[in-house]
Amino acid sequence: MKICRKTNHNVNGYADLKELAIDVVGLKLFTHILPIQPSDLLRQVLANNQQLPLQSEKAKSELLITPILNDIWQRNPKAFTYFSGYQFNIDDM
Numbered sequence: 001m002k003i004c005r006k007t008n009h010n011v012n013g014y015a016d017l018k019e020l021a022i023d024v025v026g027l028k029l030f031t032h033i034l035p036i037q038p039s040d041l042l043r044q045v046l047a048n049n050q051q052l053p054l055q056s057e058k059a060k061s062e063l064l065i066t067p068i069l070n071d072i073w074q075r076n077p078k079a080f081t082y083f084s085g086y087q088f089n090i091d092d093m
Contacts, residue, residue, distance in 0.1 A: 042071040 038046075049063035061084070069082055 036075070038068075039071050039074075042067055 045067045046064065049067065052059070052063055054060050054063060066084065073080065073082075
């Protein structure tokens, strides 16, 4: 696919694009990573947290995603970090 603009160079939306110059390549990036079992603590936390309302993205992040990330982090200290609630605005740089 190629991205081409109409000759007037005024792009107002997706319909103004003729083609997308993107080569989509499907790769299996994590085939070498073996599955692991969640810790007993993670199982307990997720079981408890699933009983709470999970209607917002913030609730899902705090009650489901963060405990999973914490479990992985404890197994791999100093291998990675994550930022919660930070807005990375590259336009201000």
